[in-house]
Amino acid sequence: MRALTYGGKHGDTYHLDLDLDLMVVRTRSRRPIMVDGWDPILSFPEAGVTVYRTREPGTTAATEAATRITASLRTAPDVRFAGRVLVDGRSGEPVLYTENLFVKFEDRIPAADCRRLLDEAGLRIKSLPGYARNAYFVAAPEGTGQAVFGLARDLLDRPEVQFAHPEVVRELGRRAIAPEQWHLAATIIDGRPVDASANVAAAHATSRGRNVTIAVIDTGIDIDHEEFMSPGKVVAPRDLTGGDADPRPAAGEDHGTACAGVACADGAAGASGVAPEARLMPIRMISQLGSQQEADAFYWAARHGADVISCSWGPADGAWWDPDDPRHAVAVPLPDSTRLAIDYAVTHGRGGKGCLVFFAAGNGNESVDLDGYASHPAVLAVAACNDRSRRSVYSDMGDAIFCAFPSSDMAFAAEGRPEPLTPGIWTTDVSGPAGYHIGEYTESFGGTSSACPGAAGVAALVLACHPGLSRSEATTVLRDSCDRIDPEGGAYSATGHSPWYGYGRLNAGTAVRLAGAACSGR
Structure with a gap:
């Protein structure tokens, strides 16, 4: 189980479970790939991410196959990431995480100290959101994987930090492009x-x-x-x-x-x-x-x-x-x-x-x-x-x-x-x-x-x-x-x-x- 907290130290915590019947693949070309024995159920074409469900849910064979397939896919030139999928602990909806985090320090903390703490945590600054003081959008080292949740929790435990959580995405209820509108997007x-x-x-x-x-x-x-x-x-x-x-x-x-x-x-x-x-x-x-x-x-x-x-x-x-x-x-x-x-x-x-x-x-x-x-x-x-x-x-x-x-x-x-x-x-x-x-x-x-x-x-x-x-x-x-x-x-x-x-x-x-x-x- 993984968890993330929105609203700061005393905010709401959301629990995420591992669904062994699902697998996620992210490609460099942003094009979906076919995976034998697995059906695509969700796509984020702008990020090149596709979620797949096994055709043999709930079986040990499927779990073992997923381990082999993800290991093999990781060596494919076009595959940037292949792994298991977390789901919302309440709805079962797939929830995708990146190796990015949002971190906001208390307003009183000098910018130099903020940057030093991020550097000590091994985080690279990607952007400075202009809508909040001492806010940073940062990246963990590639390959951090689900350990990004622990990084966020460790940061949030620090007295200097007001908010910290991984970048987590789920399917958007789009009002611009219906899923059937294949002529507009993959x-x-x-x-x-x-x-x-x-x-x-x-x-x-x-x-x-x-x-x-x-x-x-x-x-x-x-x-x-x-x-x-x-x-x-x-x-x-x-x-x-x-x-x-x-x-x-x-x-x-x-x-x-x-x-x-x-x-x-x-x-x-x-x-x-x-x-x-x-x-x-x-x-x-x-x-x-x-x-x-x-x-x-x-x-x-x-x-x-x-x-x-x-x-x-x-x-x-x-x-x-x-x-x-x-x-x-x-x-x-x-x-x-x-x-x-x-x-x-x-x-x-x-x-x-x-x-x-x-x-x-x-x-x-x-x-x-x-x-x-x-x-x-x-x-x-x-x-x-x-x-x-x-x-x-x-x-x-x-x-x-x-x-x-x-x-x-x-x-x-x-x-x-x-x-x-x-x-x-x-x-x-x-x-x-x-x-x-x-x-x-x-x-x-x-x-x-x-x-x-x-x-x-x-x-x-x-x-x-x-x-x-x-x-x-x-x-x-x-x-x-x-x-x-x-x-x-x-x-x-x-x-x-x-x-x-x-x-x-x-x-x-x-x-x-x-x-x-x-x-x-x-």
Whole structure:
């Protein structure tokens, strides 16, 4: 049994028990590993930590196997730590400790004496928390392990010390990223690690899209949904088809709410968008392709302050599974009315810096270059990649593909495609029984329809960091942030472009970092 005390010498003590059916592994790459006979049950991807449970709980054989496995794992190059797991003595919940401690000395103790006592205890100062006098965040020597609890107790027994406890973490009840949202961060779904995200969780430490507006041009959007209710979230709503300011969906209009959620849902209740603090400009446009309302939608967005425009629609797709479908060879041009409206948005929007316009590449397993919308030079066409970091079987391809973003997939025996690891993308759904599912969320949204607002959300993260970037500069940042996935099958050119993935899968963490570099070099 181990114990830690919060609240000082006379504070509350919490007891932790050793659970012999659990094991924890921390990797240097932060990627989970598979352990034969053990199932992952909890993941802390930001720290590279995964907790596993034996498939033979309560047995001597499992305990002995765990001892052998942890000893073996410790010699693996990527494994930083492997060992047993402590659990809360009351709830049985796994509790992970680090070899770090928080120590606060009494206010009257000189700083020199504090540092001397820490040095005598063999502790290295990592940081000085600014919210308390004489507070230190320190590290014990690597390999200290559970002895860190004894170190904390010894320090707390000293008269100079006010508080001392190890750094202990447990699963956070997250409000930003639901566990099912594998497109945002590495996670575990149904006991299986899924690590094919756009690294959005890492970007959120720097940017969450604040003060950026994403216009979603689509079917009606449920602006009464709990994930779009933060103050100032919805701006300049418009129904271009109905001619009024109410963009709410009519019966059967599920698509727009799901797209908007992927882009910028608040993350307050059940699902986070890529840019959860971005504003949403919902534009209902269900008129047919080529209508004047279609062009008016871009003009409305640009004139009313949109920074990013997301369009998960376009010409009808051929059947992705049927190579003989004649629709695969049909070229659909972009009307001048719509082309000029898009050109207006990318030149006059954002006060002359230019809106970023994203289009879904299409779900026909056909050439995007025949689609006059997605292949327009001012448009960024987004393909779909799956939960194994490969092209989604339906996703369009061609020279016009700019990037890929994680989305759904399906099995396809003709190409040897297995069942996907996940049902699709977890996002907002029309509230009540009218949506994809009964309830406020769906787990099976997908297609390039989902990939497009995901990429638009990454653009919002970039612009929130540095709103002064021009459209061209922001586009360059996004291009350079892409990870070249599927290097064997991607057919990347000498310039780094793939007909399947464009410049690769967007990496939001890299994008916000490069945005800073772009601005510092201006």
